[in-house]
Amino acid sequence: MSILIVPAILSGMMMGAVYALVALGLTLIYGVLHIINFTHGSLLMLALYVVYFLNLHLGLDPYLAIPIVLPLFFTLGYCLQRGLIAPMSGGSEQNVLLITLAVSLMIDNLALYFWTSNTRSADIAYAYDTVEILGALLPLGRVIAFAAALAVSPVIWAFMAFTRTGAAIRAVAIEKRGAELVGIDVNHTYAICFGIGTACVALAACLLFPTFYVTPQVGYTFVLVAFTTVVLGGMGSLPGALIAGLLLGIIESLCGLFLGESLGQIGIFLAFILILLFKPSGLFGKRAGS
């Protein structure tokens, strides 16, 4: 059994890096806008379809699709927040939650209507070339995703720390009224932040697609895992999301190994319930949940 554990942990970490990337966007949005964004999973699903169709019709490699998909989804996220979520919610936390839920229902079911529930994947031959790490054979696509996810986190961190927009985002997150008084356009900043979060999801989709598949329901699974990652890492904490994503990937992989493949995700959701109950502030969170 122990001979299986190291590969299981490694392959869990590969998947965990993608969870972390999805969760980075979600935790960024939570940390600044203080909203729980149910559309996140649906946007991932949508991005996966865009990557799929670009590959199918234009023969574009998923990795080369990044420069197209990223700006597209940044704009989509910006417009979604500025044009729909903010004006329709009237600022109430409960309404935002319900509106993002409604938008995700809309996206998921439109996808079901237009693209049917068939599972689709692309035939990208090199993605399953194996790489040997510590005696474990890992698919190349997953290793690239892992490396890219690890590389993106410092970029986002640097953006937040060193740019004017990053400073504005941090200011709005800490004190909305105060930021407004010094001349920051709060609605614009919120929408930028939502756009960046959505771009993270689009990037995750590009990295995920070569070794994954897409169905209209795929977002729902990911959104729950992403919530778990965000809560475990501490709501709004970027390094927390990264570590928690890797941890959950390992938990899922080990549960799958010991309990059987179909129960792999149980470990994630049980972890979710336990964290929410015992430590809603997560590993790196500052505030307790309320």
Place this chain on the structure above:
Amino acid sequence: MKFQSWGQCALAFFAIAYLAGVYFASSPIWMGFSINALIVTLAALSWNITGGLGGLSSFGHAALYGTGAYASAILQVKYGVNAWFGLGGGIAAGAAMGAFIGGLAFRYGLKGSYFALVTLAFAEVLRICASSFEWTGGGSGLQLKLMPGLAQLQIIERPWIYTGLLAVVGLVMFLTGLIKHSRFGAYLIAIRENEDAAEALGINTYKIKVQAMAISGAFGGLAGVLYLQLWLFIDSTVVYGSAVSVEALIGPIIGGAGTVWGPLLGTLGLHLLGEGTKSLLPNSPGLNFVFYAIVLICALRFLPQGFVGFAARFGAFNKKERDDA
């Protein structure tokens, strides 16, 4: 419920006229459709106790609905228990699951979004468990033996199913009215409006919230059992799936959360809309949910109190009381 305006009376009248009209409809489709809508109404009434009266918005009411359905199905299929005991077992299991989830979540002070997320996670854990274990029929679900007759609660004639469901929905609405106007209901509404103030006034908020979850669980379990008795088959997606949770919360919010008539009005309205889409655009899976979502967004923006609150504006009996609908 006490009506506060002619508008609300008219709304209730329309609902009753529709429900009565179903008996005389030329096509049997109407009755089949209304039977489904009434079962969802029960789930909506269940959500309404915690989400509407108590302001404890659950995103995982399927956990209660599914537990009721599975408890009854397991009792009947695996232990050969009579369906009426199965009904009791399902209601009790739903209530127990409600109290369990509530007990854990409120013990650790989860509120708002966190409560919504933890209920969602519970529903998902139960769904995966139900689809993985032999005991719950695994992926293929559980099927009841066909034993028509009232003795096994398997009614075949559509009009009788419909009449029975109308009676059950009426009873649950009556109970909701009793709860709302009882001392317990007042405590629950106080918690919704301001939990800290309620606590400061000496209300044991933890106990009240857990009791509300148990009542909600009993109603939800009842809805699940009736679904089982109607279709004689359940599987994990059908009763624990996210669609159940979503339908349970959309109806009351659109109809008027925390009101007696809101869940019925909202669910009927939505299902009529869904059925309309189906007849206009056949073979369009999921499109009804797209319209539900649009209605939900519009209701949140333009009708914060739902249909019932909107109707209260027309021909109010007493202008002063109008606002506390």
